[in-house]
Amino acid sequence: MKKLLILILFFTYIDATDYIDYKHPFHPTSGKSGMVVSQNALSSELGIKILDMGGNAVDAAVAVGFSLATTLPRAGNVGGGGFMLIYIKEKDEIFYIDYRSKSPKNATIEKLLSTKKIPPRDSKLWERVDYTYLASAVPGTVYGLLEAHKNFGSLELQEIMQPVIEQAEKGVYVSKDLNYVIDVTPQLENDTESASIFLKNGKPPAEASILKRPDLANTFREISKHGVKGFYEGDIADKIVSAMEKNNGLITHDDLKNYRPFFRMPIAINYKGYKVFTASPPSGGGVTLLTSLSILNNINIKKYKNDSTKTYHYLAEALMRGHNNRSHYVGDPEYFNVPIEKLLSPKRIKELASSIDSNKASSVSQVIPFKPRKESKDTTHFSIVDKDGNAVSNSYTLGLSFGSGVTIPGTGILMNSQMNNFAYRYGEKGSIGRVVSPGNRFEPGKKPMSTMAPTIVFDKNDELFLVTGSPGGSDIPAAILRVITGVIDFDLDIGEATMLPRIHKDWPYRGLEHERAVSRDIVRRLSSMGHEPEYENTIGSTQSIHIVDDVNYGYADLRRPNAGVSVQTN
Numbered sequence: 415m416k417k418l419l420i421l422i423l424f425f426t427y428i429d430a431t432d433y434i435d436y437k438h439p440f441h442p443t444s445g446k447s448g449m450v451v452s453q454n455a456l457s458s459e460l461g462i463k464i465l466d467m468g469g470n471a472v473d474a475a476v477a478v479g480f481s482l483a484t485t486l487p488r489a490g491n492v493g494g495g496g497f498m499l500i501y502i503k504e505k506d507e508i509f510y511i512d513y514r515s516k517s518p519k520n521a522t523i524e525k526l527l528s529t530k531k532i533p534p535r536d537s538k539l540w541e542r543v544d545y546t547y548l549a550s551a552v553p554g555t556v557y558g559l560l561e562a563h564k565n566f567g568s569l570e571l572q573e574i575m576q577p578v579i580e581q582a583e584k585g586v587y588v589s590k591d592l593n594y595v596i597d598v599t600p601q602l603e604n605d606t607e608s609a610s611i612f613l614k615n616g617k618p619p620a621e622a623s624i625l626k627r628p629d630l631a632n633t634f635r636e637i638s639k640h641g642v643k644g645f646y647e648g649d650i651a652d653k654i655v656s657a658m659e660k661n662n663g664l665i666t667h668d669d670l671k672n673y674r675p676f677f678r679m680p681i682a683i684n685y686k687g688y689k690v691f692t693a694s695p696p697s698g699g700g701v702t703l704l705t706s707l708s709i710l711n712n713i714n715i716k717k718y719k720n721d722s723t724k725t726y727h728y729l730a731e732a733l734m735r736g737h738n739n740r741s742h743y744v745g746d747p748e749y750f751n752v753p754i755e756k757l758l759s760p761k762r763i764k765e766l767a768s769s770i771d772s773n774k775a776s777s778v779s780q781v782i783p784f785k786p787r788k789e790s791k792d793t794t795h796f797s798i799v800d801k802d803g804n805a806v807s808n809s810y811t812l813g814l815s816f817g818s819g820v821t822i823p824g825t826g827i828l829m830n831s832q833m834n835n836f837a838y839r840y841g842e843k844g845s846i847g848r849v850v851s852p853g854n855r856f857e858p859g860k861k862p863m864s865t866m867a868p869t870i871v872f873d874k875n876d877e878l879f880l881v882t883g884s885p886g887g888s889d890i891p892a893a894i895l896r897v898i899t900g901v902i903d904f905d906l907d908i909g910e911a912t913m914l915p916r917i918h919k920d921w922p923y924r925g926l927e928h929e930r931a932v933s934r935d936i937v938r939r940l941s942s943m944g945h946e947p948e949y950e951n952t953i954g955s956t957q958s959i960h961i962v963d964d965v966n967y968g969y970a971d972l973r974r975p976n977a978g979v980s981v982q983t984n
Contacts, residue, residue: 433907433962440909442960442967448982449966451957452478452796453885454485455978456586458970460577461798462980464569471800472500472566473574475808478796479559480578480634484627485586486976487612487828488595488815489794489885492633492645494830495554495861496793496810497693498562499680499868501878503803508691508870509566513558513675513810514861515551515832516746518664521858523838525664532838543833545601547663549818551832551862555810556637556645558675562806575638582634582826585626591975593621601819608821608828630826646670650825657822678747681754683708688879688902689872693809695752695853698740699867702891704758705766706736710899712767720904720914721932723939724772729899730919730926730945731776733892735766737921745853746861752853775944778922792816793866793885797959799878799966801982805959807868809883809890835862865890871898878961880908884971886954889927892918893954901960908960908969916953929953 434441443449448471450461460481461474469477475498482490495515501508524530526548533539542548563571596618602608603616611627612618619625636644644650651670658665681694685707692700709732718724739757743750756762769780793811812818813831820829836856854863865888871880880901884893893916900911915931927950928937937947952973960967970977 433965433967435907438907438910440913440969442907442909442969443979443981444965444967445981445983446965447801447984448474448799449959449968450474450478450796450798450980451959451968451970451978452482453489453794453955453957453970453974453977454482455970455976455980456485456581457481457490457796458978458980460581461796462982463577464574465800465982466984467569467573469569469574470567470802471798471804471806472562473569474798474800475796475806476559476563476567477574477578478798479555479808479810480575481581482794482796483630483828484582486794488599489792489812491810491812491817491828491830492555493550493553493822493827494810494812494817495551495832496558496808497697497864497866497868498558499691499693499807499870500562500566501805501870502566503878506876508680510678510680510693511558511562511675512678512693512696512861513554513561514696514864515554515830516673516861517551517833517836517856517858518666518669519859520666521664521833523856526833527838540834544814544831545604545819547658547661547818547820547829549813549831549833550663550665550820550829552665552669552673553830554673554675557642557673560637560642561675571641572638575634579631579634579638582627582631585624588619588621588623588625589976590621592625593618595815599816599819601814602816605820607823608816608819611821611826627826629824633825633827646673653825654822654827661820681758683758685711685898686902687874689876690869690898691871692867692869694747694754695744696746696861696863697866698744698863699865699890701744701754701757702733702736702740702865703867703869703894705739705763706732706891706895707898708758708763709735709767709770712763713770715899716903720900720906721936723936723943726917726932726936726940727772727775727943727945728770729892729895730917730940731770733895733919734776734921735769736891737888737919738766741921743853745855745863749857749860750853773943778924793887793890795868795883795885795955795957797881797883797957797968799881799959799961803878805870805878805881807870807881807883809866809868809885811864811866811885832862835864836860867891867894869894869898880958880960882956882958884954884956888920889918889953892916893956897956897958908958908967912956912958912969912971918950918953927953
């Protein structure tokens with residue numbers, strides 16, 4: 415598959431002996447064996463435990479994926495969905511599993527919004543697809559992780575699940591961050607079951623206390639014993655459907671029993687000699703990322719400093735055009751013919767690149783389309799490489815922080831809020847002015863578009879080079895783009911590339927979001943070029959592994975607390 419990409423432009427080499435330089439403030443963790451980088455250090459450590467047991471990268475991914483439901487309940491999940499890229503070195507092949515959540519078959523506009531007519535955006539009726547049982551699409555996480563294990567795992571499922579079960583049963587220390595996010599998530603207190611788990615006398619559990627998840631542990635036991643059927647059929651399925659029926663939810667036994675993940679072809683381009691693979695639709699993030707990189711193939715940003723005004727300008731212009739591509743013709747390929755080849759064609763890319771003025775921000779009208787509601791940032795990502803060179807890049811989500819806020823009684827399963835990701839107001843502008851894609855209009859049984867974009871990069875010799883991804887809603891492509899260009903164009907180590915100040919530019923929204931670390935002088939200059947800078951707290955949270963001379967260099971983004979790199983030592 416990688417060998418289909420034949421255009422090689424140039425290659426930059428980083429001498430491993432000089433990779434860690436004490437002049438630089440951000441140092442990655444290094445190791446020559448397995449490595450796990452995730453948004454929670456406890457889950458990273460559990461992944462290494464699986465590798466130490468003789469498991470491979472996929473086995474570790476299954477464990478980390480389930481573990482994060484305990485350690486990072488705002489985003490880690492069994493009740494959500496996502497995308498996974500898997501590289502199997504022996505086969506020299508990349509596999510892509512789409513386990514995105516999908517709309518229940520009996521869902522209708524009238525059932526979801528209690529009206530046949532789409533309500534105005536300020537209507538409280540929209541909360542029905544945010545915070546109630548109606549908000550949940552059919553979960554895909556369990557099937558997706560187990561499908562990966564079925565095809566590529568090496569350990570027995572019971573071996574993988576045992577430490578996951580023990581972690582949920584014994585509980586985890588409540589960090590300052592977990593205490594805070596529970597406190598600021600009002601939907602948890604509106605659900606009796608969620609409140610019983612995450613609130614003590616109406617308040618979040620105290621920092622440094624232990625949060626135990628016995629019901630979740632029992633759910634893991636059912637999955638361990640019965641595999642897919644332990645979740646999508648049997649007692650767990652009965653509890654999900656019973657709760658749905660009692661609370662006007664729409665997920666049925668048939669929805670659960672008939673859910674299947676898809677093996678799809680990833681999309682890929684050659685970026686300055688490197689082969690970049692990422693998720694294809696229903697991911698719109700992959701289209702955005704590859705469009706942006708393809709445009710930058712035509713621009714030598716290397717001649718500018720990584721923090722120069724010109725670099726930020728070109729990144730913004732490329733991202734704006736990337737989001738233009740995703741905004742019009744991306745959706746569930748089972749329901750909509752997404753013209754990927756045309757969106758990423760040399761003709762289309764040349765058209766987009768040639769419309770960039772090196773000294774002036776583009777107007778919305780200058781970025782011509784190829785003839786939603788604001789996305790949640792509470793996704794999470796993890797990257798894994800094992801001692802044999804296999805790799806996993808996985809992004810998954812509950813949607814909003816803690817999803818819908820609804821927990822299925824007796825299971826510990828937090829349900830997603832993915833029904834709010836559809837374009838219900840087709841033909842109208844979304845919350846940031848984006849015209850919604852016809853490919854993402856709501857239909858029963860359909861998967862909503864997502865900006866998740868797990869990514870794997872190979873060098874000019876087709877050797878594994880970079881495993882990365884990020885949470886962040888529509889910010890995801892911007893975060894990944896900054897890391898890739900930082901490593902490839904500016905020869906930075908993965909720590910430096912990760913901590914470069916980030917910007918985000920959507921389309922047709924005029925604002926240029928930027929982190930605080932972007933200097934005031936650069937913000938002023940970007941403003942003079944016609945950009946409209948807007949301060950954004952942080953943009954994304956990449957979890958990355960950079961492979962140089964057979965050494966793994968991992969870096970957990972400091973933008974979110976408690977992330978961690980764990981290294982296999984044997």
